[in-house]
Amino acid sequence: MTDAxxxxxxxxxxxxEAxxxxxxxxxxxxxxxxxxxLVRHLHAFAKDVHLTQEEWGVAIDFLTRTGKMCDGNRQEFILLSDVLGLSMLVDAINNRRPSGATENTVLGPFHVEGAPVRAMGDEISLDGKGESCLFEGRVLALDGKPVAGAKLDVWCDNAEGYYDVQQPDIQPKxxxxxxxxxGADGTYAFRGIRPVSYPIPDDGPVGQMLGALGRHPNRPAHMxxxxxxxxxxxxxxxxxxxxxxxxxxxxxxxxxxxLLTKMEPGESGDTIWKSNFDFVLNAVRKD
Incomplete structure (x- = not known):
């Protein structure tokens, strides 16, 4: 007989425990x-707020609708993670660096592999829109020495706040x-546009949650x-x-x-702005 x-x-x-x-x-x-x-924290949360059955039902409906918004072009669950600060927390935990090394931030959903390799100083804005900007600086090691052969994969939105993959029939590829x-001196330079701020997709459950919390969906301008x-x-x-x-x-x-960079006036007639930023890399540990 089982001992109850x-x-x-x-x-x-x-x-x-059960x-x-x-x-x-x-x-x-x-x-x-x-x-x-996860079980410990999830149960503690429910007990802390005295979660009602109605609220539990709303949460299940929210998660169901979030899943239905996910497809090959949109990931509403990642968006949810982003606006709750979880994406940045996971990134911070996994990318701790010594003082002086350039800090990480979120990748974002619009990176595309295979962007063309361009000559130093080339233009990346192909649609002719926006305020021109020269981006320049150096890639350095923590000891201040230049890093030769460093690859910089760069991308930003256009002057209207959209990435090319969001408008494949409007923007050039x-x-x-x-x-x-x-090169040997670690410097980089390219021409683009002054980035503009834009809203994250807010037409789904995550956007509705932001609205209910009195939060806006906007991201500040960035490269x-x-x-x-x-x-x-x-x-x-x-x-x-x-x-x-x-x-x-x-x-x-x-x-x-x-990661803040000032936009200074450009020094030539065809460049309205200039942004200077040095990247400092941390050497990989050798065990």
Missing amino acids: SNINYFTEAGSV VNARVGDETNPRLREVMES WNNRGVFVT HFIVSADGYETVITHTFVADDKWLTSDAVFGVKSS
């Missing part, structure tokens, strides 16, 4: 650690995108960079226009003070 005193029947007080006791002995240790912690490789070089950690980041009005309320929490 040793059975973890489900109770409000013992809910966590659920986690069902995890099998052969479960992957990391999976066990993650899931048991590879508009505002390019790859540049540094995307992926900077990589042999022997160094890859940096996935943005440079943010320092006077943008959305800096302190970025919908996805991507702004870091070290």
Whole structure:
């Protein structure tokens, strides 16, 4: 006969223990650690707010509608992670760097592999719209030495706040995108446009949630960079226009003070703005 005193029947007080006791002995240790912690925090949340059955139903409906918004071109769950700050937190945990090294921020949904390699100083804006801007600077190691052969994969929105992949029938392919490789002096330069701020997609459940919370969907103006070089950690980041009005309320929490860049007046007639930013790479640890 089974000893009923040793059975973890489900109770409000013992809910966590009842659920986690069902995890099998052969479960992957990391999976066990993650899931048991998830159960502890999830149950603690429900108890803390005294979650009602009606609220639980609203949450299930919200998650169902979020899933239905996901397809090959849109990932509403990642958008949800972004606006809750989870994407940036996971990025921060996994990309801790020493003081002085350039900080990471979120990749964003509009990066495209295979952008054309362009000559240093080339133009990436192909649609002729927007205020011209020269982006320049250096790629350096923590000791200040230039990094030769560093690859900078860059992209941004157009003057109307859309990426080329959002408007494939309107914008030229590879508009505002390019790859540049540094020489021995570690310098880079390319011409594009002054980026503009834009709203994240807010026509789905995540947008409705933002509205209910009194939050806006806007991202401050930024240029995307992926900077990589042999022997160094890859940096996935943005440079943010320092006077943008959305800096302190970025919908996805991507702004870091070290990534702000001032837009200075251009020095030639065909360049309205100039943005200077140095990237500092952290060497890969050799065990």
